[in-house]
Amino acid sequence: MLRRWLLGTTTAAAIMLAPLAVMAEGKDIVVTYKDDIVTLDPAIGYDWVNWSMIKSLYSRLMDYEPGTATLVPSLAESFEVAPDGLTYTFKLRKGVKFSSGRDVVASDVKYSIERAVDPKTQGPGAGFFGAINGFEDLTGGKATGLAGIETPDDGTVVFKLSRPDATFLHVLAINFASVVPKEAVEAAGGDFGKKPVGSGTFVLKDWVIGQKLVFEKNPGYYIKDTPKIDGFTVEVGQEPLVALLRLQKGEVDIAGDGIPPAKFLEIKNSPDGAQMIVDGEQLHTGYVTLNTKVKPFDDLKVRQAVNHAINKDRIVRILNGRATPAKEVLPPLMPGYDSDYSGFAYDVAKAKSLLAEAGLADGFQTVLYATNTDPQPRIAQAIQQDLAAVGVKAEIRALAQGNVIAAGGTEGEAPMIWSGGMAWIADFPDPSNFYGPILGCAGAVQGGWNWSWYCNAELDKRATAADSMSDPAKSGDRVGAWKKIFTDAMNDAPWIPVTNERRVVAKSLRMGGENNIYIDPTRVINYDAIFVK
């Protein structure tokens, strides 16, 4: 009797005391993140963590080939664009089902996009659909739907645009255009973000808030052999350092937050390191905005001077080499990037002489804003030191992200802002995405994101013209037009482009696939394409 009790309690104690080791088995993988997943509602989700999951939970009319920026029809079987570029007709694939069992029909597409634009949804993606007829009416509250989307039958969706939009196909591939079933959204009563229902490659099976999410593959997905894993579990609240150590032990397959700088060198130099580190470029530019409405940055010479003052190599070193110095607005992978453009080289003497020409030989005082999450304050301090070397005394304000954004959007408030942590990553791989909100006149308003308050009406006109070139045959010309727009903008020096950060993801040895599906330019992690070796 005693022996049995003893055995029982010892076993119980042993089980209790054993650390919970989730050993990743079979074709189910474990992914970790530090921050909790905010939402899986495609009309609302807009951070780089839930971006990949939403891409996989739902389907959209258009999508990209894995690891590339090449558009292909997805939910749509085929499509036609009218010669004037104002009408797009899509024919839907047949037999695609939501995870609730129902077929996906054209009215679902219309509903989903209207929902994304409707102010009641409070979604951040409404602006992308600006070209569709009826956009102003819906966002202004005068209508309840988008007149420009027609569904003549269950298998056809027709878009009528108010102006030609060369980015429209990209817009239909973006998360906000994901198709959702109306009855599920209404049944969830505002909690659709936690109870998603889609028609994508995966289905959400379980979500324990603050701890983990479990995704299982959708056996009926319309593309064969996709996805290649049976399911994935996302564990949240994991510190990157801890996640990495668990990865090395085999408990974790993908450390979503990447490798902390301190461990980077150690792992890079270890025998398995090369296979574990995925180091890829992203469509990212980190920059310092120079407020053209605040003295002395209203003077072109001053802006050029500070551009010459920054030692970008040193900053790259602080980032442990996980970035490359940037010389222009667009990142190298983006169409329209001008590899011949020389930009402003690091030249302290030139910086000083330009300041002298501007009448500020003794330098001046200013303020540099940054967010308060590491390593942004450190980079701000490095920039501060570089500026001090040419006589510019910058006071640093490291604030919560919301405050920096508010300061940037207030006229005359923030002379310089280091965009790190909030830097621009392209929503889709098209150069226009780098213009509108951050360099165009439309963004230079109260609450806008054009923190340089740079407004060049002539460039705006050229931008609109470039975006009207929706004819695919003209895409080469279009890219050329954008290239010139950006280099001309850069000559005005509204920014100091500093780095193009690379994303570093850590994956366990059993994970297979090319680097570009772990750092997919449009998906971040492409859950559809990764596989276990």
Added chain:
Amino acid sequence: MGILRSLSRQPAALFGLVIVVAVVVLALAAPLIAPFSPDDQMFDGLTLEGAPMPPGGQFLLGTDTLGRDLFSRMLFGARTSLIIGIVANGIAVSIGLFVGIVAGYLRGLPSSILMRFTDLMMAFPALLLAIVLAALLKPSLWIVAMVIALVNWVQVARIVYTETRGLVERDFIMAERSLGAGHGRILLLHILPHLVPTAIVWGTLGIATTVLLEATLSFLGIGVQPPQPSWGNIIFESQSYFQAAPWLVFFPGMVILLTALAFNLVGDALRDILDPTQRGRG
């Protein structure tokens, strides 16, 4: 200075006093002692791959992630901690004294309201409040000091209130009143002097709390603005290198501990000396 003599008789208090003096001296002498400027990001301060240097050679305690000398930064960090400690605590004790005295001296409704307000402030989750304020305002040395003061004055107020109430009941105060002495005179000449020991004790103990709170806020990234060094923000900036460069966490951590400990020991001993009725409490 009989107090000092009594202090030095207790070994723990003596230890604390020595450290307090040492910290103050080092902080005051920082510009003279520091081998480098605390803001100087030196090329030699990082290894070729960009990692901080360990203690040794020209860098007594090593360097931080931007190549700045840790020893120099810690010396200037002492200034930050002490300034905030004195300012924040000074404000906290002043507010606490004011509220406590007024509430204790006046009776009836005003007193009730003040004490209810004090209870209200006590119900705020202190750290959370400090974090919200520091994160959402524009942090600077003074904002951090204000936030800490706002969170710390309540304890002082409560104790001062109880003491003032006790004093007001005493005969000699009533005698003064019957002789026609004005309120101001009574408060200044009779009540306030009795509260000085309490103020000193809680002022000293408060510095320990303040040093810890400031370090915590800086650790969360919402303390003093860079590049001003604070023991807490040194650890904040070095977290990701904790394994590779543990000295960046260990040295500032030890110093925070020793300083808070020193002020706690001295404050506690002062309490024993100056106010025997409170001995052994807490």
Added chain:
Amino acid sequence: MAFVLLRRLGQALLILLGVAAITFVLLYALPADPARMIAGRSATAQTVASIRHELGLDQPLIIQFWTYLSGLLYGDLGRSYAQKTEVWTLIVARLPATLILMAAGITVEVVLGVTFGTVAAVKRGGTVDRLVMMASFVGVSAPQFVVALLLLYVFAVTLGWFPMSGYGSFAHVVLPATTLGVLGAGWYARMVRSAMIDVLNQDYVRTARAKGLSSRRIIFRHALPNAILPIVAMIGIDIGQFMGGVVVVEAVYGWPGIGQLAWQAIQQVDIPIIMGVTLTSALAIVTGNLLADLIAPFIDPRIRTS
């Protein structure tokens, strides 16, 4: 007795109301614009304005507060700005984790505190006593985040005895609870020590000892019980302290409690969540203090009439 309780409850309610009001005003007076944060970077001014209207942020502060309060009466804490989920759901999902941490931490504190306090009282004046007193000072003076990082590094990373982060088994609680417990044990140790010394000095104890009663019986049947009520009172206050103070420990150990929730919400200016967590913490503090105050008369009869 019942009347006193009722009056204290009434006061507690007023206090919570005050906390809600002050926090509300503070949060809405801040520079960051929640509507802007939600609308995201690609939104037009029109969309931002619409969102602001949807959230009722364009109404006067008083009206907004009134709406919030009316919601509170029905137990509705509003919806998170960023996640659109009900705040109540989020808090309830994370509260058990924080409560477990609190319970574990307090257990460690009490166990360590009582043990060492007893030893110090019995061996009063000796080296052990001094060491215990010094240790309790050190505990109170140590920066929580440094101790947390240290324990993590030594026991989880280097020695690998415990998991490094996460939630789910007994082993996960050990390090976070130890961090909290070790630092707070000092308060309990000193209080137990002084309570026991009070008893041990009494005449009747000396008489009992002269009559041959063993030390152990004296300690356990006379001295220790004297400390129980003060311990309970301290636990009451501790509950309140913990609610505000676990943010750091939860951050370092990745513990999925409401501290983490609050921290994320602060970064995103997710006001409903911040309000919800503040109110929950205030509720815990008020409850804890109420408990402590109710027990106080039983400890010291002099306090009975206030």
